[in-house]
């Protein structure tokens with residue numbers, strides 16, 4: 001099936017993985033609809049790369065999401081390729097994450113992904129063709145301490161992706177999950193700014209937990225290079241162009257190590273492994 005000329009919708013296209021994916025899909029001849037909040041970035045991108053159309057949307061606002069989905073459902077040419085990529089993380093022990101902040105993160109990482117997919121599916125079903133790529137995370141298969149609610153959003157993405165893949169295969173629509181490890185994008189800075197100053201606002205009880213795990217995880221990065229977003233964008237485009245994409249791809253720093261251990265160890269064994277990795281195994285307070 002000739003794919004050049006088809007419509008591809010990329011969410012979270014203003015930076016990082018989404019931006020690189022939009023550029024690479026446009027280079028392959030797709031008409032790329034690039035969605036995010038920062039229109040200045042999207043307009044600049046569209047000015048630099050032929051075939052990219054910016055769309056302004058804030059997925060944390062349910063009304064704006066709905067307006068966006070009505071717009072998408074009304075495209076004159078239906079979306080053939082959907083890259084559900086927009087997302088961010090909140091950090092903190094469970095006691096330090098407000099329910100309101102967690103709900104907003106679920107709205108962006110999970111409910112927007114569901115709703116945008118719903119907006120694209122009728123067109124794909126009609127064509128009996130399409131590819132949906134959901135950007136999950138290695139945290140879709142296990143949870144780092146201090147990152148439970150974010151991992152919960154990505155576990156939700158994994159579950160939705162797995163069910164959807166089998167539900168819509170009969171219509172010729174392919175569904176792929178991508179599980180990045182650590183990738184050098186704005187993700188870390190956005191996570192820090194969305195989280196705020198944890199050490200300043202947490203109960204003193206948690207200070208050692210944060211400091212110990214921060215030091216242990218920090219030491220994992222000593223002397224290693226974190227790959228850039230092109231690594232993941234290349235895999236996404238490879239999956240889109242493939243005649244038979246895999247159900248799941250993973251890549252990025254530590255994704256192999258963590259995911260292999262999660263797959264091969266039992267629950268107690270993985271708990272011990274992750275407690276050691278994060279420096280919390282022998283901490284007693």
Ligand SMILES: NC(=O)c1ccc[n+]([C@@H]2O[C@H](COP(=O)([O-])OP(=O)(O)OC[C@H]3O[C@@H](n4cnc5c(N)ncnc54)[C@H](OP(=O)(O)O)[C@@H]3O)[C@@H](O)[C@H]2O)c1
Pocket residue numbers: 011012013014015016017018035036037038039057058059060061085086087088089108135136137138179180181182183184185186187188190229
């Ligand atoms: N980088 C990593 O280490 C890593 C690892 C595993 C998984 N991931 C996943 O990869 C995906 C892309 O992240 P990235 O690393 O490329 O980070 P990034 O550079 O921060 O990009 C995130 C994108 O999501 C968009 N976004 C965030 N909140 C939004 C909202 N309320 N409405 C609409 N768009 C919103 C941002 O656009 P605006 O701010 O302009 O709205 C931006 O384009 C995310 O789903 C993330 O969970 C990343």
